[in-house]
Amino acid sequence: MGKPKIATVWLEGCSGCHMSFLDLDEALVDVLSKVELCDTPITDFKDFNFPDVDVGIIEGSIANEEELKIACKLREHCKVLVAWGDCAVFGGINTLRNTVPKEAILRRGFIETESTVGGVMPVDPELPLLLDKAVPVNYHVNVDVYVPGCPPSPEAIAYSLTEILAGRIPVLPSEMMHYD
Amino acid sequence: MTKARKITINPVSRLEGHGKVTIHLDEDGEVRDARFHVTQFRGFERFCEGRPFEEMPVITQRICGICPVSHQLASAKACDAILGVDIPETAKRLRELEHMGQFIQSHALHFFHLASPDLLLGWDADPAKRNVVGVINAFPDLAVKGIRLRRFGQEIIKALGGKKIHPSFAVPGGVNGALSREDRDGLLGGFDEAYGTCRTAIDLIKGWIEKNLEQVKAFANFESNYAGLMDDQGCPDMYEGRLRIVGHDGETVAEFDPADYLSFIGEHVEPWSYLKFPFFKPQGYPDGGYRVGPLGRLNAADRMRTPKADDELQVYREMSRDGLRGCTLLYHYTRLIELLGCLERAEEILTEDSVCGQDIRITADPANEEGIGVIEAPRGTLIHHYVVDKFGAIKRINLIVATGHNNIAMNRSIGLVAREYIHDGEVREGILNRVEGAIRCYDPCLSCSTHALGQMALKIEIYGPDGMILDQLQRN
Numbered sequence: 001m002g003k004p005k006i007a008t009v010w011l012e013g014c015s016g017c018h019m020s021f022l023d024l025d026e027a028l029v030d031v032l033s034k035v036e037l038c039d040t041p042i043t044d045f046k047d048f049n050f051p052d053v054d055v056g057i058i059e060g061s062i063a064n065e066e067e068l069k070i071a072c073k074l075r076e077h078c079k080v081l082v083a084w085g086d087c088a089v090f091g092g093i094n095t096l097r098n099t100v101p102k103e104a105i106l107r108r109g110f111i112e113t114e115s116t117v118g119g120v121m122p123v124d125p126e127l128p129l130l131l132d133k134a135v136p137v138n139y140h141v142n143v144d145v146y147v148p149g150c151p152p153s154p155e156a157i158a159y160s161l162t163e164i165l166a167g168r169i170p171v172l173p174s175e176m177m178h179y180d
Numbered sequence: 181m182t183k184a185r186k187i188t189i190n191p192v193s194r195l196e197g198h199g200k201v202t203i204h205l206d207e208d209g210e211v212r213d214a215r216f217h218v219t220q221f222r223g224f225e226r227f228c229e230g231r232p233f234e235e236m237p238v239i240t241q242r243i244c245g246i247c248p249v250s251h252q253l254a255s256a257k258a259c260d261a262i263l264g265v266d267i268p269e270t271a272k273r274l275r276e277l278e279h280m281g282q283f284i285q286s287h288a289l290h291f292f293h294l295a296s297p298d299l300l301l302g303w304d305a306d307p308a309k310r311n312v313v314g315v316i317n318a319f320p321d322l323a324v325k326g327i328r329l330r331r332f333g334q335e336i337i338k339a340l341g342g343k344k345i346h347p348s349f350a351v352p353g354g355v356n357g358a359l360s361r362e363d364r365d366g367l368l369g370g371f372d373e374a375y376g377t378c379r380t381a382i383d384l385i386k387g388w389i390e391k392n393l394e395q396v397k398a399f400a401n402f403e404s405n406y407a408g409l410m411d412d413q414g415c416p417d418m419y420e421g422r423l424r425i426v427g428h429d430g431e432t433v434a435e436f437d438p439a440d441y442l443s444f445i446g447e448h449v450e451p452w453s454y455l456k457f458p459f460f461k462p463q464g465y466p467d468g469g470y471r472v473g474p475l476g477r478l479n480a481a482d483r484m485r486t487p488k489a490d491d492e493l494q495v496y497r498e499m500s501r502d503g504l505r506g507c508t509l510l511y512h513y514t515r516l517i518e519l520l521g522c523l524e525r526a527e528e529i530l531t532e533d534s535v536c537g538q539d540i541r542i543t544a545d546p547a548n549e550e551g552i553g554v555i556e557a558p559r560g561t562l563i564h565h566y567v568v569d570k571f572g573a574i575k576r577i578n579l580i581v582a583t584g585h586n587n588i589a590m591n592r593s594i595g596l597v598a599r600e601y602i603h604d605g606e607v608r609e610g611i612l613n614r615v616e617g618a619i620r621c622y623d624p625c626l627s628c629s630t631h632a633l634g635q636m637a638l639k640i641e642i643y644g645p646d647g648m649i650l651d652q653l654q655r656n
Contacts, residue, residue: 016245
């Protein structure tokens with residue numbers, strides 16, 4: 001039997017959860033020797049065409065059309081889907097925009113900001129449209145494991161991954177359970 | 181048959197975030213246009229309105245999980261300006277120390293985890309192995325050294341702010357915790373190894389440049405302006421200073437108090453990217469493009485503030501004298517010179533007696549309606565600008581992030597590399613990786629770029645002359 005396969009993505013977030021994964025430091029070498037990393041932001045696989053994997057991991061909330069598509073695709077191709085961090089679990093900081101119409105947000109960013117000169121609203125086939133609201137991953141697809149924290153500690157990430165690879169749904173010990 | 185098509189690279193990988201590149205070929209299969217798209221936008225400049233300004237260091241650092249400290253510090257500096265206070269000397273040193281921790285971890289991350297696969301394994305290496313795991317397998321000792329160097333930077337941050345990512349430390353008027361003598365002594369024990377690893381990396385990149393000199397010269401080599409914050413001796417200062425912009429001939433074209441940034445810097449919008457295009461106003465868009473980050477700072481500087489980094493700068497100057505100043509691949513070398521300088525500066529601060537002092541914060545009521553905080557983030561100049569009402573609620577917030585300043589240059593670079601390597605409509609995977617590599621040199625932080633609302637992924641699409649997508653190039 002080959003090594004368990006893992007794919008990770010970051011959607012609407014800051015990449016801090018992936019950085020916390022890298023904060024496993026030397027233990028990372030050990031973790032990476034036990035799994036096969038497929039699509040992740042730190043490898044060179046392209047086009048979000050996920051192979052079938054054992055574990056799919058999502059950092060970030062879902063806030064535009066492309067992110068929604070990627071989340072659905074990863075859900076289809078993984079056995080266990082993990083939400084890493086407060087944005088994926090709760091929507092996180094991105095949900096602060098939900099009380100403001102998206103047109104007003106774009107207008108501020110691309111037309112009204114003090115340093116903008118002759119701004120226009122960005123509209124292009126290459127740019128995914130914003131969804132009305134930034135939402136947690138489980139608004140759109142089923143999530144099997146939640147690892148909260150901003151970001152989750154490396155210990156929480158390692159513990160949950162080890163449990164999943166052992167065939168269990170992890171229950172985080174209280175010292176690893178935090179939301180900041 | 182026409183060879184016109186659009187190539188898309190999506191996502192651009194081994195970047196901090198998601199980006200996409202499209203390359204348009206004409207009827208003869210030659211490159212007509214190349215664009216780097218940032219495809220995510222988050223809206224901080226709108227949703228922070230109405231919130232108490234004191235919250236900004238905590239909220240805005242969530243823009244980026246790689247350089248949260250930069251946002252926290254730029255934000256805290258803007259808040260100091262609203263309070264109208266000069267923070268205590270110890271607080272300033274501790275903020276700068278936190279910042280050095282961040283430069284060490286961020287520059288190490290970029291070199292070892294993201295860029296080294298191209299340099300050590302090769303542009304054309306098997307894409308399945310061309311990543312940090314491949315480096316761990318092929319060069320285990322070096323990879324572990326790199327991991328430990330990054331860890332050292334993260335530990336400096338943790339000693340001050342309680343955690344490595346999104347620490348709680350800088351606050352309006354100072355910092356919220358003193359440094360214990362025990363932590364200081366612990367950190368001082370880590371420098372020997374850190375210098376050793378940094379030196380290994382510098383030797384490695386110099387050897388690589390020497391071996392690949394022709395490629396370095398041909399790879400996205402172009403003249404531009406360069407910019408960075410400088411102290412009164414003309415040395416790059418990551419925490420404060422005057423913003424200097426030099427032309428391609430090395431002559432200073434402007435040097436100003438960064439609080440006046442609106443007089444000198446404008447932002448252009450292209451409808452095909454969520455990342456704006458800052459430019460030097462007197463030269464207009466796009467001629468007023470400039471480069472920031474390690475190459476920008478070192479090309480704009482007179483010298484380095486610390487001795488080891490200054491020695492290395494002289495070596496770089498010697499090397500770049502003959503038309504190599506504009507070589508995009510030299511970002512990697514200049515990044516490591518900065519890493520060396522940041523290690524020296526961190527050690528300097530830690531050996532000062534006052535660093536464990538208890539005078540770390542001034543409290544005051546808001547005295548000004550406006551505050552501008554500017555620092556050098558690892559990727560370049562970072563600007564936070566707040567306007568508050570009489571109760572201290574944010575009325576307006578404007579942010580220009582480091583990666584944004586390089587947007588014009590990144591687009592130019594991919595165009596140059598695409599034109600160099602793509603001919604007659606022929607494209608292979610290793611070439612696409614070189615296009616991505618051109619972007620990777622700038623170490624763009626797409627998390628930061630998307631603060632407005634965006635995300636970036638690298639994708640090459642091939643367009644026909646009529647704008648129809650003819651083909652998409654994918655890995656695997």
